Amino acid sequence: MSRNVLEKVLYDLSTSGANKKKFAEDPDKYLSRYQLGAEERALITGYKVRELADMGVNTMLTWGFWLQAGKSNGDYLKLMKREEA
Protein backbone atom coordinates (compact mmCIF):
# COMPACT_ATOMS: atom_id res chain seq x y z
CA MET A 1 0.00 0.00 0.00
CA SER A 2 1.32 3.42 -0.91
CA ARG A 3 -0.35 6.48 0.44
CA ASN A 4 1.82 8.49 -1.92
CA VAL A 5 0.15 7.20 -5.07
CA LEU A 6 -3.28 7.28 -3.46
CA GLU A 7 -2.70 10.95 -2.64
CA LYS A 8 -1.47 11.52 -6.17
CA VAL A 9 -4.69 10.10 -7.59
CA LEU A 10 -6.87 12.22 -5.32
CA TYR A 11 -4.78 15.32 -5.98
CA ASP A 12 -5.01 14.80 -9.73
CA LEU A 13 -8.76 14.40 -9.49
CA SER A 14 -9.23 17.45 -7.28
CA THR A 15 -7.19 19.77 -9.46
CA SER A 16 -8.17 18.78 -13.01
CA GLY A 17 -11.60 18.83 -14.54
CA ALA A 18 -10.33 16.70 -17.42
CA ASN A 19 -9.18 14.02 -14.97
CA LYS A 20 -12.51 14.11 -13.16
CA LYS A 21 -14.31 13.58 -16.44
CA LYS A 22 -12.12 10.64 -17.42
CA PHE A 23 -12.50 9.07 -13.99
CA ALA A 24 -16.27 9.45 -14.11
CA GLU A 25 -16.45 7.90 -17.58
CA ASP A 26 -14.31 4.85 -16.85
CA PRO A 27 -12.73 4.64 -13.39
CA ASP A 28 -10.75 1.46 -14.04
CA LYS A 29 -9.29 2.76 -17.27
CA TYR A 30 -8.41 6.06 -15.66
CA LEU A 31 -6.75 4.41 -12.66
CA SER A 32 -4.67 2.08 -14.85
CA ARG A 33 -2.13 4.87 -15.34
CA TYR A 34 -1.21 4.78 -11.65
CA GLN A 35 0.95 2.33 -9.69
CA LEU A 36 -1.94 0.91 -7.69
CA GLY A 37 -2.84 -2.59 -6.61
CA ALA A 38 -6.35 -4.00 -6.94
CA GLU A 39 -7.11 -3.29 -3.29
CA GLU A 40 -6.02 0.30 -3.62
CA ARG A 41 -8.07 0.79 -6.78
CA ALA A 42 -11.09 -0.57 -4.94
CA LEU A 43 -10.65 1.96 -2.15
CA ILE A 44 -10.86 4.74 -4.70
CA THR A 45 -13.64 3.42 -6.88
CA GLY A 46 -15.63 2.60 -3.75
CA TYR A 47 -15.07 6.06 -2.24
CA LYS A 48 -13.75 4.42 0.93
CA VAL A 49 -12.72 7.73 2.45
CA ARG A 50 -12.50 6.41 6.01
CA GLU A 51 -10.19 3.63 5.00
CA LEU A 52 -8.11 5.97 2.88
CA ALA A 53 -7.74 8.34 5.84
CA ASP A 54 -6.82 5.41 8.07
CA MET A 55 -3.98 4.69 5.66
CA GLY A 56 -2.66 8.19 6.20
CA VAL A 57 -4.13 9.87 3.14
CA ASN A 58 -4.50 13.59 3.83
CA THR A 59 -8.11 14.37 4.75
CA MET A 60 -8.10 17.55 2.70
CA LEU A 61 -7.89 15.21 -0.26
CA THR A 62 -10.43 12.64 0.93
CA TRP A 63 -12.95 15.41 1.62
CA GLY A 64 -12.38 17.06 -1.74
CA PHE A 65 -12.56 13.68 -3.51
CA TRP A 66 -15.92 12.97 -1.89
CA LEU A 67 -17.41 16.38 -2.63
CA GLN A 68 -16.21 16.51 -6.24
CA ALA A 69 -18.35 13.45 -6.90
CA GLY A 70 -21.43 15.40 -5.81
CA LYS A 71 -21.81 13.43 -2.59
CA SER A 72 -23.16 15.05 0.56
CA ASN A 73 -21.07 16.49 3.33
CA GLY A 74 -23.35 14.88 5.89
CA ASP A 75 -22.72 11.41 4.50
CA TYR A 76 -18.99 12.09 4.45
CA LEU A 77 -18.99 12.98 8.13
CA LYS A 78 -20.97 9.87 8.98
CA LEU A 79 -18.40 7.70 7.23
CA MET A 80 -15.52 9.51 8.88
CA LYS A 81 -17.18 9.01 12.27
CA ARG A 82 -17.67 5.34 11.42
CA GLU A 83 -21.43 5.72 11.36
CA GLU A 84 -23.62 4.42 8.55
CA ALA A 85 -23.83 6.89 5.65
Added chain:
Amino acid sequence: MAQIVGGFVAPHNPVMYFNPKGATQEQSDLCYGAYAEMAKRIAELEADSAIVIGCDHYILFGTECLPPYVISTGEIEGPVDQLPGLKRKPLKSHGALGEHIAKVGRETGFDWTVGRALNVDHSVAVPHHLMLEPTGKDIPIVAVMLACGVDPYLPMKRAWDLGEHIAEAVASFPSDERVVVIGSGGISHHVGDERMGEVNPEFDKKVLDIVTRGDKAAMLGLTDEEILRDGGNGAMEIRTYACAMAATRAAGGRVIAYEPVPGWVTGMGFAELEVAA
Protein backbone atom coordinates in the same frame (compact mmCIF):
# COMPACT_ATOMS: atom_id res chain seq x y z
CA MET B 1 15.12 51.44 2.71
CA ALA B 2 11.74 49.72 2.98
CA GLN B 3 10.26 49.04 6.38
CA ILE B 4 7.65 46.77 7.87
CA VAL B 5 5.12 49.10 9.50
CA GLY B 6 2.40 46.72 10.59
CA GLY B 7 1.27 43.16 10.90
CA PHE B 8 -1.93 41.18 11.19
CA VAL B 9 -3.13 37.64 11.70
CA ALA B 10 -6.49 36.61 10.32
CA PRO B 11 -8.41 33.59 9.06
CA HIS B 12 -8.93 32.82 5.39
CA ASN B 13 -12.06 30.75 5.85
CA PRO B 14 -13.62 29.68 2.53
CA VAL B 15 -16.79 28.53 4.29
CA MET B 16 -17.71 32.20 4.76
CA TYR B 17 -18.14 32.33 1.01
CA PHE B 18 -19.88 29.07 0.20
CA ASN B 19 -22.00 28.82 3.34
CA PRO B 20 -22.49 32.36 4.66
CA LYS B 21 -25.58 31.29 6.60
CA GLY B 22 -23.49 28.84 8.61
CA ALA B 23 -22.82 31.69 11.01
CA THR B 24 -25.39 33.73 12.85
CA GLN B 25 -25.83 37.31 11.70
CA GLU B 26 -24.05 38.49 14.84
CA GLN B 27 -21.10 36.17 14.21
CA SER B 28 -20.92 37.20 10.58
CA ASP B 29 -21.06 40.90 11.44
CA LEU B 30 -18.31 40.51 13.99
CA CYS B 31 -15.99 38.70 11.58
CA TYR B 32 -16.59 40.95 8.60
CA GLY B 33 -16.29 43.93 10.93
CA ALA B 34 -12.87 42.68 12.00
CA TYR B 35 -11.73 42.38 8.40
CA ALA B 36 -12.99 45.92 7.76
CA GLU B 37 -11.12 47.24 10.78
CA MET B 38 -7.91 45.62 9.59
CA ALA B 39 -8.38 47.13 6.14
CA LYS B 40 -8.86 50.52 7.81
CA ARG B 41 -5.68 50.03 9.82
CA ILE B 42 -3.74 49.06 6.70
CA ALA B 43 -4.89 52.28 5.07
CA GLU B 44 -3.99 54.29 8.19
CA LEU B 45 -0.54 52.72 8.19
CA GLU B 46 -0.18 54.05 4.64
CA ALA B 47 0.99 50.65 3.44
CA ASP B 48 2.48 50.59 -0.04
CA SER B 49 2.76 46.82 -0.23
CA ALA B 50 1.86 43.67 1.67
CA ILE B 51 3.46 40.31 2.27
CA VAL B 52 0.69 37.74 2.60
CA ILE B 53 1.80 34.55 4.31
CA GLY B 54 -0.53 31.73 3.39
CA CYS B 55 -0.40 27.99 3.00
CA ASP B 56 -1.26 25.38 0.40
CA HIS B 57 -4.34 23.23 0.96
CA TYR B 58 -3.12 20.41 -1.28
CA ILE B 59 -4.45 22.17 -4.33
CA LEU B 60 -1.35 24.04 -5.47
CA PHE B 61 1.47 21.57 -5.01
CA GLY B 62 1.06 17.85 -5.54
CA THR B 63 2.87 14.70 -4.49
CA GLU B 64 5.40 15.28 -7.27
CA CYS B 65 6.90 18.22 -5.40
CA LEU B 66 6.00 19.58 -1.97
CA PRO B 67 7.99 22.73 -1.20
CA PRO B 68 8.46 23.82 2.44
CA TYR B 69 8.21 27.51 1.61
CA VAL B 70 7.53 29.41 -1.57
CA ILE B 71 7.66 33.09 -2.49
CA SER B 72 6.26 34.95 -5.48
CA THR B 73 8.82 36.74 -7.61
CA GLY B 74 6.60 37.57 -10.58
CA GLU B 75 2.95 37.50 -11.51
CA ILE B 76 0.32 36.12 -9.12
CA GLU B 77 -3.05 34.66 -9.96
CA GLY B 78 -5.78 33.19 -7.84
CA PRO B 79 -7.56 31.76 -6.10
CA VAL B 80 -7.31 28.51 -8.02
CA ASP B 81 -10.12 27.26 -5.79
CA GLN B 82 -12.68 29.83 -6.82
CA LEU B 83 -15.43 30.71 -4.40
CA PRO B 84 -18.81 32.41 -4.74
CA GLY B 85 -17.91 36.09 -4.94
CA LEU B 86 -14.20 35.40 -5.20
CA LYS B 87 -13.27 34.48 -8.73
CA ARG B 88 -9.81 33.66 -10.05
CA LYS B 89 -8.03 36.70 -11.41
CA PRO B 90 -4.58 38.31 -11.60
CA LEU B 91 -3.54 39.81 -8.26
CA LYS B 92 -1.25 42.83 -8.35
CA SER B 93 2.20 41.52 -7.51
CA HIS B 94 5.32 43.12 -6.11
CA GLY B 95 7.75 40.91 -7.98
CA ALA B 96 10.78 43.06 -7.22
CA LEU B 97 10.31 42.78 -3.46
CA GLY B 98 9.71 39.04 -3.70
CA GLU B 99 12.83 38.59 -5.82
CA HIS B 100 14.85 40.68 -3.38
CA ILE B 101 13.73 38.56 -0.42
CA ALA B 102 14.50 35.37 -2.34
CA LYS B 103 17.95 36.68 -3.31
CA VAL B 104 18.78 37.67 0.26
CA GLY B 105 17.56 34.27 1.33
CA ARG B 106 19.85 32.44 -1.07
CA GLU B 107 22.76 34.40 0.39
CA THR B 108 21.81 33.79 4.02
CA GLY B 109 20.60 30.22 4.18
CA PHE B 110 16.98 30.34 3.05
CA ASP B 111 16.66 28.53 -0.26
CA TRP B 112 13.25 29.73 -1.30
CA THR B 113 11.28 27.90 -3.91
CA VAL B 114 10.18 30.74 -6.15
CA GLY B 115 6.97 31.19 -8.06
CA ARG B 116 7.79 33.32 -11.08
CA ALA B 117 4.14 33.12 -12.14
CA LEU B 118 2.57 31.81 -8.97
CA ASN B 119 -0.94 30.49 -8.56
CA VAL B 120 -2.29 30.98 -5.05
CA ASP B 121 -5.27 29.54 -3.24
CA HIS B 122 -7.81 31.14 -0.92
CA SER B 123 -5.22 31.54 1.84
CA VAL B 124 -3.83 34.51 -0.08
CA ALA B 125 -6.90 35.54 -2.04
CA VAL B 126 -9.23 35.91 0.97
CA PRO B 127 -7.05 38.38 2.90
CA HIS B 128 -6.39 40.16 -0.38
CA HIS B 129 -10.13 40.42 -0.93
CA LEU B 130 -11.16 41.43 2.59
CA MET B 131 -8.15 43.35 3.92
CA LEU B 132 -6.35 44.89 0.96
CA GLU B 133 -8.95 45.55 -1.74
CA PRO B 134 -11.15 47.61 0.64
CA THR B 135 -8.30 50.08 1.09
CA GLY B 136 -8.87 51.15 -2.51
CA LYS B 137 -5.13 51.48 -3.03
CA ASP B 138 -4.53 48.45 -5.26
CA ILE B 139 -1.73 47.39 -2.92
CA PRO B 140 0.76 45.00 -4.58
CA ILE B 141 1.57 41.82 -2.71
CA VAL B 142 4.28 39.29 -2.21
CA ALA B 143 2.74 35.86 -1.66
CA VAL B 144 4.46 33.43 0.68
CA MET B 145 3.18 29.88 1.00
CA LEU B 146 4.26 27.75 3.95
CA ALA B 147 3.80 23.99 4.23
CA CYS B 148 1.04 23.97 6.84
CA GLY B 149 -1.56 21.68 5.32
CA VAL B 150 0.48 18.87 3.82
CA ASP B 151 3.23 16.94 5.51
CA PRO B 152 6.12 17.25 5.90
CA TYR B 153 5.07 20.39 7.71
CA LEU B 154 7.39 23.34 7.96
CA PRO B 155 8.72 23.27 11.54
CA MET B 156 7.42 26.13 13.68
CA LYS B 157 10.99 27.23 14.39
CA ARG B 158 11.72 27.41 10.69
CA ALA B 159 8.59 29.50 10.14
CA TRP B 160 9.84 31.86 12.82
CA ASP B 161 13.32 32.05 11.33
CA LEU B 162 11.78 32.72 7.95
CA GLY B 163 9.87 35.68 9.40
CA GLU B 164 13.05 37.15 10.85
CA HIS B 165 14.76 36.67 7.50
CA ILE B 166 11.87 38.44 5.75
CA ALA B 167 12.22 41.39 8.13
CA GLU B 168 15.94 41.66 7.45
CA ALA B 169 15.44 41.37 3.71
CA VAL B 170 12.72 44.03 3.62
CA ALA B 171 15.00 46.37 5.57
CA SER B 172 17.60 46.13 2.79
CA PHE B 173 15.15 46.63 -0.09
CA PRO B 174 16.14 49.87 -1.85
CA SER B 175 12.87 51.73 -1.55
CA ASP B 176 11.15 53.91 1.01
CA GLU B 177 7.97 51.90 0.85
CA ARG B 178 5.89 50.83 3.81
CA VAL B 179 5.13 47.14 4.07
CA VAL B 180 2.56 45.22 6.10
CA VAL B 181 2.68 41.49 6.74
CA ILE B 182 -0.37 39.28 7.09
CA GLY B 183 -0.26 35.85 8.68
CA SER B 184 -3.21 34.09 7.07
CA GLY B 185 -4.70 31.08 8.80
CA GLY B 186 -7.44 29.78 11.03
CA ILE B 187 -6.90 28.76 14.62
CA SER B 188 -8.84 25.67 15.69
CA HIS B 189 -10.43 23.82 12.81
CA HIS B 190 -10.53 20.34 11.37
CA VAL B 191 -10.42 19.89 7.63
CA GLY B 192 -11.95 16.72 6.29
CA ASP B 193 -11.56 14.57 9.36
CA GLU B 194 -14.11 13.14 11.76
CA ARG B 195 -13.88 16.16 14.06
CA MET B 196 -14.79 18.66 11.35
CA GLY B 197 -17.03 21.30 12.92
CA GLU B 198 -15.35 21.21 16.34
CA VAL B 199 -13.76 24.43 17.52
CA ASN B 200 -11.79 24.91 20.72
CA PRO B 201 -12.06 28.42 22.20
CA GLU B 202 -9.59 27.58 24.94
CA PHE B 203 -6.89 26.69 22.43
CA ASP B 204 -7.81 29.66 20.24
CA LYS B 205 -7.47 32.11 23.13
CA LYS B 206 -4.17 30.55 24.13
CA VAL B 207 -2.83 31.15 20.63
CA LEU B 208 -4.14 34.71 20.47
CA ASP B 209 -2.62 35.39 23.88
CA ILE B 210 0.76 34.13 22.66
CA VAL B 211 0.49 36.25 19.53
CA THR B 212 -0.49 39.45 21.32
CA ARG B 213 2.19 39.01 23.98
CA GLY B 214 4.78 38.44 21.27
CA ASP B 215 5.85 35.35 23.17
CA LYS B 216 8.39 33.59 20.97
CA ALA B 217 9.17 30.85 23.47
CA ALA B 218 5.51 29.95 23.92
CA MET B 219 4.89 29.98 20.18
CA LEU B 220 7.82 27.69 19.52
CA GLY B 221 6.71 25.59 22.46
CA LEU B 222 3.50 24.61 20.70
CA THR B 223 4.24 21.12 19.47
CA ASP B 224 2.58 19.60 16.43
CA GLU B 225 1.04 16.97 18.72
CA GLU B 226 -0.60 19.66 20.85
CA ILE B 227 -1.78 21.65 17.86
CA LEU B 228 -3.30 18.60 16.18
CA ARG B 229 -4.91 17.41 19.41
CA ASP B 230 -6.31 20.73 20.62
CA GLY B 231 -6.64 22.72 17.44
CA GLY B 232 -6.95 20.17 14.65
CA ASN B 233 -5.13 19.70 11.37
CA GLY B 234 -6.27 23.12 10.18
CA ALA B 235 -4.63 24.80 13.14
CA MET B 236 -1.25 23.84 11.75
CA GLU B 237 -1.76 27.07 9.81
CA ILE B 238 -0.67 29.08 12.85
CA ARG B 239 2.81 28.68 11.43
CA THR B 240 1.82 31.70 9.37
CA TYR B 241 1.25 33.58 12.64
CA ALA B 242 4.73 32.62 13.85
CA CYS B 243 6.21 33.90 10.60
CA ALA B 244 4.28 37.19 10.83
CA MET B 245 5.20 37.60 14.51
CA ALA B 246 8.88 37.20 13.70
CA ALA B 247 8.64 39.55 10.72
CA THR B 248 7.32 42.25 13.06
CA ARG B 249 9.97 41.37 15.66
CA ALA B 250 7.42 39.91 18.08
CA ALA B 251 6.47 43.19 19.68
CA GLY B 252 3.04 41.99 20.79
CA GLY B 253 -0.26 43.35 19.64
CA ARG B 254 -3.96 43.40 20.28
CA VAL B 255 -6.90 41.13 19.58
CA ILE B 256 -9.30 42.81 17.19
CA ALA B 257 -11.97 40.14 17.47
CA TYR B 258 -12.48 36.52 18.33
CA GLU B 259 -15.48 34.33 17.72
CA PRO B 260 -15.80 30.54 17.69
CA VAL B 261 -18.01 29.75 14.70
CA PRO B 262 -18.81 26.03 14.51
CA GLY B 263 -21.01 26.68 11.48
CA TRP B 264 -17.91 27.96 9.70
CA VAL B 265 -15.92 25.11 11.27
CA THR B 266 -13.32 27.51 12.65
CA GLY B 267 -12.23 29.55 15.62
CA MET B 268 -12.12 32.97 13.98
CA GLY B 269 -9.38 35.11 15.54
CA PHE B 270 -8.14 38.49 14.36
CA ALA B 271 -5.20 40.44 15.77
CA GLU B 272 -3.00 43.37 14.90
CA LEU B 273 0.72 43.03 15.52
CA GLU B 274 2.84 45.87 16.78
CA VAL B 275 6.19 46.42 15.10
CA ALA B 276 9.31 46.71 17.20
CA ALA B 277 11.15 49.97 16.72
